[in-house]
Amino acid sequence: MEIIAWILAIIMFIIAFIGLVYPIIPSVLFVVAGFLLYGWIMTFDGMNWLFWLIQILFVILLFGADTFANIVGVKKFGGSKAGMWGSTIGLLVGPFIIPVAGILIGPFLGAVLAELLISRKGLKQSMKTGIGSLVGFLTSIVAKGAVLLLMIGIFIYFVLI
Incomplete structure (x- = not known):
């Protein structure tokens, strides 16, 4: 069962990292889903109140990171507020109109238009x-990726130690 728990958690973590470049996927929720799946299959014993407090703070941080x-x-x-809104709409729509490249072209075009x-x-x-808008988006990918890695590292520490 432990192998299944780890496989499912790792799948959730991989989906979370895909969500860094496909913003329609809520990355942080998939990381938390990985924690919960592991806990339900194995045990929540290693995930004490301190673990959850730290993770909740990171979740709050990540929800605000994109906007910020x-x-x-x-x-x-x-840029103006219109540029911010255009960038956000382009970020959400771009990948569906132009797969792969739309993730970069969408926010740029949205802000410009x-x-x-x-x-x-x-x-x-x-x-x-x-x-x-591109600089902000790329910066958020790097920052969110680092925080996701930190969250997963803390999870591994609390579960294995």
Whole structure:
């Protein structure tokens, strides 16, 4: 049973990392699902209150990371609220319209179009905002990936030690 528990947990962790580049997949929820599956199949004994407190804090951090990174990236490059919304919509829609490349093209185009059409900014500033949205998105992928690895490392520590 232990092997099955680990296999299922690892599958959940892999899906979580896929969610870093496909934002429709809630990465952090799959990591927590991996913890819960392991606990249900094996035991929750190693996962005490301290473990869950730490993990809940990371979950809260990760839910805010996307929004924060997008806001910082767009604002840092002179974008408006329309640029932020355009970037977010592009991030969600892009991968479905253009598989694989849409994850990068979507937020960029969303931010640029929102700045051009809604905020009425010039092409140069709109392009700058699009680049800012990409910088924010890529920064959030790296940061979230590091936090997911940390969460999994803490899980392994608490379960095996």
